[in-house]
Amino acid sequence: MxxxxxxxxxxxxxxMLAGCSTGTxxxxxxxxxxxxxxxxxxxxxxxxxxxxxxxxxxxxxxxxxxxxxxxxxxxxxxxxxxxxxxxxxxxxxxxxxxxxxxxxxxxxxxxxxxxxxxxxxxxxxxxxxxxxxxxxxxxxxxxxxxxxxxxxxxxxxxxxxxxRAQLVLTYDSEYVKEPPKSFEELMVWVKENPGKFTYPKLPDDFVGAAFIRTAYYELTGERDVFQKDMTREAFNELSKPVVAYFKEMNPYLWREGKAFPVSQAQQDELFKNGEVYMTMGFEIGKTAGQVKTGVYPESVKTYVFDTGTIGNxxxxxxxxxxxxxxxxxxxxxxxxxxxxxxxxxxxxxxxxxxxxxxxxxxxxxxxxxxxxxxxxxxISMETLTNNRLPEMQSQYIDWIKEIWTDEIGGQ
CATH class of the missing domain: 3.40.190.10 (Periplasmic binding protein-like II)
Structure with a gap:
């Protein structure tokens, strides 16, 4: 960054020095x-x-x-x-x-x-x-x-x-009979299954950052505000319930939230090895491909939260x-x-x-x-479209990475 x-x-x-304008x-x-x-x-x-x-x-x-x-x-x-x-x-x-x-x-x-x-x-x-x-x-x-x-x-x-891409969640139905359909339900599930959930580390992993951004919509109750201008102070205030949520979740994560997968690829590997029961990503057809090639068992499925997931x-x-x-x-x-x-x-x-x-x-x-x-x-295009959350302004993406590093990942 x-x-x-x-x-x-x-x-x-x-x-500014050269006097050039946008173009050729x-x-x-x-x-x-x-x-x-x-x-x-x-x-x-x-x-x-x-x-x-x-x-x-x-x-x-x-x-x-x-x-x-x-x-x-x-x-x-x-x-x-x-x-x-x-x-x-x-x-x-x-x-x-x-x-x-x-x-x-x-x-x-x-x-x-x-x-x-x-x-x-x-x-x-x-x-x-x-x-x-x-x-x-x-x-x-x-x-x-x-x-x-x-x-x-x-x-x-x-x-x-x-x-287009949209954050989708992948789970193994052999272990996760009823996957959580919101961040509220996810907190309950994580506490009932300690050590079996995590997400890729910010600020470098794009998927992990999108997972946190998705949480902002549900946990703040806001939607359109993320496409409008606001000050850093206002954004920090808006972030408080999100920070509190992930701080509460940390002790129940894989390795008690003291370490995170450094990439989506490492998260996928943890999932494949059964260390965690869920993974995530933006390639909507990737899981089906992994099942077809035998990388994942046929019990593996994809879905999105009823409260939506970030699309970009x-x-x-x-x-x-x-x-x-x-x-x-x-x-x-x-x-x-x-x-x-x-x-x-x-x-x-x-x-x-x-x-x-x-x-x-x-x-x-x-x-x-x-x-x-x-x-x-x-997962069908209709399901994705109906549960697609708009991407945030790029400045807010940068701020979220900084907030996670200072407030959540460093705990």
Whole structure:
């Protein structure tokens, strides 16, 4: 977090001194693309380099196999995936901006939340471009809030939704006959089953942080306030019942709350070994995939709280100095297509939640979706949608991590 704050400060200073505005660099000749026909004419038979987190082999296989083959077949595009964490590619783009490197070395970014905020404010992104994408207008709900805001940050056409995610809970029905359906019920269950529940450690694990954020909605009784501005003092006051709840829970957790799994992967391992009876994650089809491959027994199932769980979205953006902007848009549009979205939803592929509006699918596409949802270890899109809580402003995500570290995890 400190590194991100330093990067944000560097960006602000550099662009104030340079007099740069959000958008493109000085030496890039901007493509003229007012229609999709322009994009097709300029984008075919190019190479597209995408910078993205490479820590999930299933996602890597999806990109290197299915996606690469399809964009090659449709557009003659060679897709080059470069594994790179967001702080790394943010620093890379910053250095290219400082060095006036135009054209640059990449065409696509997998990005969201505070990294999007920093990149957009620093002029590291090209746009707006989303109005050009035909699959968005045909298959997506144009009124959906996450097509306009990313954790409270106005998108303004500078990133395109790639998928949605929602915190889901996984349990073994052999040991958990009636899983708790709220944080209130969870406290009762944890006390009745000491040592058999935990969650990934903040501030570094995204899943653990989302679990705590979810608790804010139920335990404070608030909802819309988390998308509005408030002071740190007001947020600290609002946080008091949440802090009290998790302090009370700590002694009944795995290792009596004196240690936490350092990652979702470690939490999953504890679950697989029977040390804890529940785990959690954002990949809605992941559990079904683990059951199919025998990693988890058939008694393992997924669900969400009746009081809801945090949902958020992830996006694709084009760097300000991309050498192949039109080709990048062709790749984005394919990744947003029902074909690509349904493929990545498959539990054996990725298990990532689609971004499209299911009401806009044709009969064949709906049938494919229903087949995937029929798996006993899966959870339906309808259930997820009905129990989806909106993501908070990105500033509050940072504050929650700090509060947990100071007040809860340090106890």
């Amino acid at each position: 400190k590194g991100l704050k330093r990067l944000s400060a560097m960006l602000m200073i550099i662009f 660099g000085n030496n890039v000749e901007e493509p003229t693309m007012s229609t999709w026909e322009d994009v097709l004419a300029q984008g075919k038979n190019k190479e597209v380099t995408i910078l993205m987190w490479g820590g999930n082999e299933s996602i890597n296989k999806y990109m290197d196999g299915f996606v690469s083959a399809k964009v090659k077949e449709k557009y003659g595009i060679t897709l080059k995936r470069v594994p790179m964490n967001a702080p790394e590619f943010m620093s890379k783009l910053l250095n290219e901006k400082k060095g006036n490197l135009n054209p640059g070395t990449s065409d696509l970014l997998w990005i969201n939340a505070e990294n999007f905020r920093t990149a957009k404010q620093g002029g590291l992104l090209w746009g707006p471009f989303t109005d050009l994408l035909p699959n968005v207008s045909q298959y997506y709900d144009l009124e959906a809030s996450d097509l306009h805001y990313d954790t409270g940050i106005p998108i303004e056409g500078h990133e395109a939704i790639w998928g 979205s992830h996006y694709l953006a084009v760097p300000f100095n991309s050498p192949n902007k039109a080709a990048a848009l062709l790749v984005i549009d394919f990744l947003q297509s029902p074909e690509a979205q349904i493929e990545k939803l498959k539990p054996e592929v990725w298990g990532d939640m689609p971004g499209f509006d299911t009401n806009k699918l044709d009969a064949s596409q709906k049938s494919q979706l229903e087949t995937l949802e029929s798996d006993p270890a899966s």
